[in-house]
Amino acid sequence: MASPAVAFETEKRNILAKIFRQLFIPLLGIITALIVGALIIFISGFSPLQAYGGLWKGSFGDLEAINGTLATATPYMFTALAVVFAFRAGLFNIGAEGQIKIGAISAAWVGINVGGLPSFLAIPLTLAGGCLGGALWGAIPGALKAWSGAHEVITTIMLNYIATFITSWLVGADGPMKAPARMSQSDQIGENARIGTIVAGQPLHWGLVIGVTMALTVWFILYKTPLGLEIRTVGANPSAARYAGINLKFILLATMAIAGMLAGMAGSLEVMSSPGFRYRYNAALGSGYGFDSIAIALLAKNNPLAVIAAVILFGALKQGASQMQFDTVAADGRQLPGDLILMIQALVILFVAADQVLRWLYRIKAQSGESVVLTRGWGKAD
């Protein structure tokens, strides 16, 4: 009979083996993407070592670089979770861009108006304003899907454009929220509605901590609550969910509202604490987030906890790009264009999210139930 200690040891080893198995493919995928990236760098006439050295230096090289990487990653933590959360209900949320913009401008509006209140009121109110804005904007495609069957891919893309038009008008030339003598920016929010950064003079703010908390919360909601079970059931099989007595319309609406709320939270935190935006809504805030967030969600294979790692990788690539460009100079004085990072991102997604290709490259057998299925085309309306 095995002693309890031995049994414990075996179990521990099994867990380690399981973790290794789960991490093996993503790590191999990232390495493969970097190798293909190195080939592209080499063919373009640059030194891959120099380029990746610069990328490392710019993203993790020193404390300042790490601070920048994490600060870049912070808003994506929320928006990627917004995508992951909706994915679980079978909804493809491309709308993070509109949701973060509407959330940010709502937070700015509240923050400007409640600046006179003490901090313990002003901060929660501003945050709540942003969350509410995002949630309402997110609820629109949810409601449309629930009651008319309109496909969320179309409606969220359209709502992104509409959000961009509305917010750019609000802070545009004759816009009601435009700050005097500033292009495309709102007034600053009140002193009491602001949250400081973690290290003075560095961009990283407390949004990161809230973001990690949100990742854990989303995981908890999805896997440990009845609501999460219903959401996942709807995502896995809508007609079975209906027969099981789940209120489909409510789940679709609630999922999209929560997703929108997460993105709105990212927007409010950027306005409330990011030194880059100087406590104003800026029309540039959130641009491009729709597809970037989807990329991160794909990289994380729709796992809310994996989002934390995926977001940091993404932030590091984004943050390190300019240092890489600066450090990598060819013999004829040309710099390596930072847009290379986009290609590496695409390759990382290809090899990590679409692991069939990776398995084919390395002749690794697939384990059952491991391939990702996110969508089945445009699906049926119900």
Added chain:
Amino acid sequence: MAQTALKIGNNLKVSRWLRKYTIWIALAAVVPAVFIWRSAVGQQPVIDTFSVIIFTLAFSTPITLGALSGTFSERSGVVNIAIEGMMLSGAYFGALFTKITGEIWIGFIGAILVGGLLALFHGALSIYFRVDQIISGTVINIFAFGLTSFLHSLTKKTADATPSKLPAISFKVENTSFTLGFVTILGIVAIFVGHYVLFKTRWGLRTRAVGENPKAADTAGVNVFKVRYINVVISGMLAGTAGTYFSLQVLGGFTEGMTVGTGFIALAAMIFGNWNPLNAWGAALIFGLCITADSMLQSWYGNITWLHTITQAIPYVVTIVVVAGVIGRSRPPASVGVPYTKQ
């Protein structure tokens, strides 16, 4: 009794007919409306009406070709959200090849081939590797944006300006000259050819069969993989052609990210048009009309920012309304997005 039944039957027929042609009736109504309005305010009604028509056709060109591109791919059962990336690549490589060779038609053909090549990659991923088609499409979109921007700065923006542009037909109405670009005309021709191919030929029947029920098609002796590959490549070539509208027809050069999301609008037009080329064209024309309205209103009334915001937003709002209302129960090809596994 029988008469009442007949009446209801007729009403149903009329309402169905109305519904089927809503897009076209709305579009046709715009022409007299603009004419009457411009006469009423004492402007030049003929010139203004012509401007609206010509600009609508021009602005809708890439959306038209993009929607047709999506229709071909999806009718065969492969979701293509990479239209945007293929369009952008077409725009860039079209300009680059034109610049290098000095021959616009080599650039034009090159753009089409690059679009087809990217589509072949999409096909390999989604048909052979059975990768989720949304992932594959996202990868291509991001990669295309990265690749074109990367090469553009690496080549010191060589493709900034091409030595020539694609030809255009010019004509005069009341001494005002109008032009209709080559790609615009090609787009209109492509819609009719595409519609004919999809619904009147054996190839079209096979394509649709593969998109609806690949297993049945396979049993009937259709090579599902081949049909899908070819349609996806056609889709990519059409998207590449759409890209040349930006770089070789309008601007005569490339700028980073110059397709500004048109591929996604095209996707909306495809769904709006219920996976039917002619209706997708109608949808694309509505988008083109709204862009036209924006620019015309600005030139007629000056830049009023809130009006500008509204006219900019209209097509997107209209799409939501249409997708939610008129085709809320639209029916995509039954097997779109599902990789086929031969037993």
